[in-house]
C-alpha cells in the first residue's frame with residue numbers, strides 16, 4: 001500500500017464515509033491542486049464509552065505530501081457528519097485552511113469553531129448554490145439540493161481529466177419548506193455536458209419509492225398538536241431548521257408559545273435566526289424562565305434528546321430533573337426524529353417512561369412525525385437518469401448500502417466495470433473515461449473524548465470498554481520488605497464484576513492463584529519488583545478468560561511492609 005498519483009488524472013480519495021456511517025470526507029486531486037469535499041465526524045457506538053466523536057487522522061495527508069496541494073475544503077451542508085471534523089483537519093495538517101460553504105453552513109461551522117482552540121486560521125468563504133469557483137485547473141460548481149437541513153449543495157468537480165459529481169446528502173423534496181427548489185435544470189444540464197463519475201448518497205437506497213416531503217410532517221404535527229388540550233413537547237434534531245420552522249408556524253397558528261430546551265438547539269436556532277433562515281412571528285418564542293407563567297394548553301416545548309441521550313433535556317424532564325417542566329398525564333410528547341441505529345434501547349427507555357407517566361406519545365413507528373432527509377430508491381434513480389454518469393461510486397453509507405446502491409446503478413445500465421465499491425483510503429483515478437482503483441493508503445481514526453476535544457489513547461479506550469463491560473478487580477499484596485515473603489491475606493476487591501465479592505469459593509481461588517504465582521516468581525527468579533505487577537495481572541487475566549470468558553481491568557497493588565515486630569518508621 002502506497003500513495004501514488006499519475007499526472008493528468010483526476011484522483012478521488014475517500015477519507016471517510018464509505019463502509020461506515022459518518023466522517024464524510026473526500027479528496028479530489030488534479031496535478032498539483034486538490035480540494036476536500038466535506039470534513040465530518042462519526043458518533044461512537046455504545047461499545048466506546050467516554051468517546052464523544054471519531055474523526056479521521058488527517059496527518060496522513062501530510063505524510064503523503066498532499067497537504068500543501070489542498071486549495072480548500074468545500075462543504076456540502078451543515079450536518080455534523082460533514083462539518084464536525086474541520087477543526088481536526090486544520091490541526092492535523094498544521095496549516096491555515098480556506099473553507100467554502102453556503103451561508104447557513106458557514107454559520108454552523110463558525111459556531112463549531114468557537115468551541116475549539118487552535119493556532120491556525122480558518123478562512124470561511126460564503127458561497128451560494130449556482131456559484132462556480134476556480135482552484136488551479138479544478139473548477140467547482142455548486143447546485144442546490146434539498147435535505148433535512150437548509151442551504152445544501154451538490155458539488156461538481158470539473159477538471160481537464162474529467163468531471164466528477166458529488167451529490168452530498170439529498171432527497172428530492174418538491175415542496176420544500178423554504179420554497180428553495182432542488183435544481184433539476186442544473187442537474188439535467190450537467191448530465192448533458194457529461195459526468196464521468198457520480199458519487200451519490202446511499203443512505204436510503206434500500207427504501208422503495210420516494211421519501212415523503214418534509215411538509216407532510218407539518219400536517220401530522222399540526223393534527224396532533226391541535227387535538228392536544230395540554231402542553232406539547234417535541235424532540236427533534238437541533239439542526240433540523242425546517243422541522244423547527246414548521247413547529248413555530250403551527251404554534252403561531254394555534255396560539256401557542258414555543259420554548260427551546262437544550263443548548264445545541266438554542267445554538268442552532270440562534271444561528272438560523274441571525275442569518276434569516278427562520279421566520280419567527282413576534283411573540284411566539286418565550287424563554288424557559290417564562291414557562292411557569294404560560295398556561296399548559298398554550299405551550300410547546302422543543303427539546304433535544306430524540307435519541308434518548310441521558311444528559312439531554314428530554315431525558316432530564318422524564319427523570320424529573322428539569323427545573324421548569326414536569327410531565328402530567330395527558331401531556332403530548334412527540335419524538336420527531338429517526339432513531340439512529342444503536343440508540344434503540346435508550347429511545348425505548350424514554351418512551352416507556354413517558355407511557356408510565358400516562359403521556360400521549362408519538363414517534364416514527366406509530367405516527368407520521370418524521371420523514372427522512374435522504375433520497376429513496378426512485379429519487380436516486382431520478383438523479384441517476386438526469387446525470388447519466390459514465391461511472392459510479394456509491395458513498396455515504398455502510399457496506400450494505402453501498403452494495404445495494406451499486407446494484408441500482410447496474411439496473412440503471414452501468415456495467416460491473418463502471419462501478420467501484422470503495423473503502424476509505426482507496427486511491428481511485430479517472431482517466432480516459434474510466435475509474436479504477438490504483439492503490440490504497442491506511443487512514444487511522446482518532447477518538448475524541450468529552451467536551452475538551454482531547455484525544456483518547458487507544459489503551460484508555462480499551463480500559464473503559466472493559467471497565468464498562470467486565471468491571472474492575474483490585475488485588476492487594478502485602479510483602480515483607482526484607483524477606484520478600486507474602487504477609488497476611490491477599491486482598492481482592494471487585495467492582496462491576498459478575499463475580500460477587502461474597503462468593504467465597506471463587507475469592508479463595510483467586511487469592512490462591514495470586515499467592516502461587518507470587519511464590520513461583522520468588523522461587524524461580526530473583527524477584528524484580530517492576531515485573532511482579534504485570535505477571536500477577538497476566539496470571540489473573542488468563543484465569544478470568546478461561547473460567548468465565550471475561551476481561552476485567554486488573555489492578556495489582558503491592559505494599560511493602562516492615563518486618564513484623566521490626567522497627568517502626
Ligand SMILES: [Zn+2]
Pocket residue numbers: 077079147169
Ligand atoms: Zn446531512
Ligand SMILES: [Zn+2]
Pocket residue numbers: 024079081082169396
Ligand atoms: Zn450526512
